[in-house]
Amino acid sequence: MSIGQYSYEEYLSVVRSFHGYTAPGLAAGGFMVDLALSRMPDGVLFEAVCETRNCLxxxxxxxxxxxxxxxxxxxINLGRFALSLYDKHSGEGVRVYVDAQKVRAWPEVExxxxxxxxxxxxDCQLLLEQIRQAGPELYGIETVLVQPQLLGKRRRGAIGCCNLCGEPYPIDDGAICRACAGKTPYLVPGAEHFERPFDGPALDAAPLRDTVGKTALHDMTMIVPGKSKGAAFVNRVMKKGSLLEETPENC
Amino acid sequence: MSIGQYSYEEYLSVVRSFHGYTAPGLAAGGFMVDLALSRMPDGVLFEAVCETRNCLxxxxxxxxxxxxxxxxxxxINLGRFALSLYDKHSGEGVRVYVDAQKVRAWPEVExxxxxxxxxxxxDCQLLLEQIRQAGPELYGIETVLVQPQLLGKRRRGAIGCCNLCGEPYPIDDGAICRACAGKTPYLVPGAEHFERPFDGPALDAAPLRDTVGKTALHDMTMIVPGKSKGAAFVNRVMKKGSLLEETPENC
Known part of the structure; x- marks a missing residue:
């Protein structure tokens, strides 16, 4: 019973060192990758899809x-414990998945x-032992053809510096980088106790030039110092030049 | 000049074996991870965010x-060459990024x-050499607090078998798995010459029971053998029982 260039025990040791522990998903995954590799023609430059983020x-x-x-x-998180290896150019490949029927014969795996x-x-030891004993028997294999839009290298285009954070970013993303446009996973400095008030849809900030034709989410207040303060743009559909042309010079 | 437990040369050799070649992004990435690690307090159980899919x-x-x-x-693809390590529980951590200003001093890196x-x-050799010589000098470092919704383990809930493909999947995804619901990256067998006809929005198939209240995208044709054939449901908002109750028994 071997996995790639390793014995089963050697493979588990490599897994421990990379993954942190001998997860059953990686034990099963070893046999699955091995199965897929055995079906790929020699010399094919291949790529891989995992249908889950877990272990595989x-x-x-x-x-x-x-x-x-x-x-x-x-x-591509489809929630299935499956992977594919496929020819990078033609998209032809093999998919290996856990066969729900075959698993029934191995109670701890099931x-x-x-x-x-x-x-x-x-029983972790028993589980790993059943995965080893079952070997390639737990899995199904089928040929697949990967959709053409997934083939080929993704191009990032030109790199510039973000107008807000100043960091290099792909200028195809817009005038500011995605993080500054609201996708940041960090709490904003100075607002460190911020928590989402509700589980509503995620909202994005957008650079002014990209808002033409969209409705502003919030009213905007115009303050003319010493003269007035009030809602200036209410439920406003943005037009080209909206904010500049319609605002008094001293605002 | 060392990176983690490795000398720079040893690290490049590990990179070659895992990544396939000594990508400049991994050379830079080595210094960046090393910098971030040096700022993490001992004994903290930490996790990581990469702001790009490339190399890092x-x-x-x-x-x-x-x-x-x-x-x-x-x-989390923000298009920035940056990473964070953060305390898994509190979200406190450090972020290391490429400093666009500092890079100007190293022409091949720039x-x-x-x-x-x-x-x-x-000049690939010169590039790797400049990254090595610059060492940690190309990067900025800042403290961050990761948003609470990114902390904690994701739970997948119960696992069942998909009603269509029969494979195990998280039943929280619906009556059928995500792949069967239209997210598959593979061409469907029997429709292998299918190509997207246009660059429009991606459309999803939905199980019938989830369509109540939605408008059917296509008209549906009703065929009563030997009697009639015609558009039965036109621009139809789906109601509970729509298709079953309103269709003659022999359809």
């Missing part, structure tokens, strides 16, 4: 030349996969 | 315990980062 991407990264960082492994008992009641 | 995720995976498959590395010359005119 690490098996692909350990056993094939495809990594997330070199762009040859794509993770209990793990379908979450039939709480994690603390799982 | 592999530096994180090689030099920290965070991988895509173990869920401790998240890739030309690479801002794509100032075609790839074939890059």
């Amino acid at each position: 991407p690490d098996a692909v990264q350990l056993l094939t030349p495809c990594t997330v960082g070199n762009g040859r492994l794509k993770i 209990a793990w996969l379908f979450k039939l008992k709480p994690k603390r009641e799982q | 995720p592999d530096a994180v995976q090689l030099l920290t315990p965070c991988t895509v498959g173990n869920g401790r590395l998240k890739i 030309a690479w980062l801002f794509k100032l010359k075609p790839k074939r005119e890059q």
